[in-house]
Amino acid sequence: MNKKISDIDVYHVLDNYFKQLDSVSIKSDGFFRQEDDKDRYETLFM
Known part of the structure; x- marks a missing residue:
């Protein structure tokens, strides 16, 4: 039985991923x- 994957299913899977x-x-x-790398990383993404 083939079920067509809906956009919502795809979004849900990607979101969890x-x-x-x-x-x-x-x-x-x-x-x-x-530690320096961690600080730099947090500065870039926060």
């Missing part, structure tokens, strides 16, 4: 970035 990316990058900042 980007939320996961955000949480991963936030978690990895403390481990993989040096």
Whole structure:
């Protein structure tokens, strides 16, 4: 049974995907970035 994917489904999947990316990058900042890089990163995006 083939179900056509609606725009809303696609948006929902992409939204969840980007939320996961955000949480991963936030978690990895403390481990993989040096403090200066972290400050620079926050200045760019906040």
